[in-house]
Amino acid sequence: EVQLLESGGGLVQPGGSLRLSCAASGFTFSRYEMNWVRQAPGKGLEWVSYISASGTSKTYADSVKGRLTISRDNAKNSLYLQMNSLRAEDTAVYYCARDIGYDSRGLPKPGYFQNWGQGTLVTVSS
């Protein structure tokens, strides 16, 4: 069974830093692309960042570019999100999501969020 377990959330002051982790199990982590998606309290879903299976390709939403950094350690079956220069608008539940990575024709196509963790809450407030 695919399991994704986020951790590392908490209360942080504006301008502060936090590192989120996502522990994966039940599948061969090194073969899958991964994403972070967030949801502000009472709001909709916002894609934050993507990382390829090898970790060599990364993309970010404009709203977090330069402040949040995605990474992974395939030996530890773990995904990370380093969050710096945090702002109040970064307050959200952060989900890690496993990406199928291929379309129905078998062509590379990231963006299918097939499995999600339970989320970890980040609150940015003084």
Place this chain on the structure above:
Amino acid sequence: DIEMTQSPSSLSASVGDRVTISCQASQDISNYLNWYQQKPGKAPKLLIYDASSLETGVPLRFIGRGSGTDFTLTINSLQPEDIATYYCQQFDNLPFTFGPGTKVDIK
């Protein structure tokens, strides 16, 4: 960025009713459209991928249709366990973007 819109923003229907949610993309996204269900306090769950393909384990009453810019999610015979917010999401272009959601509850 591709903007996704959904209508209605919320709806109330009776058990057994057919419910349809619409999703529109601001530009042609082919069939690169997914639907997610999010129950209160839970993580989203993938229901439909590639606009019309049912994810494994999802009940057959969920039907996705459309291509290009206009898409629909239909729930045939609404059940109490379908109470949730439903989101569409495009993955034709980065950044991946979601619709604002449609909240479904029971009348």
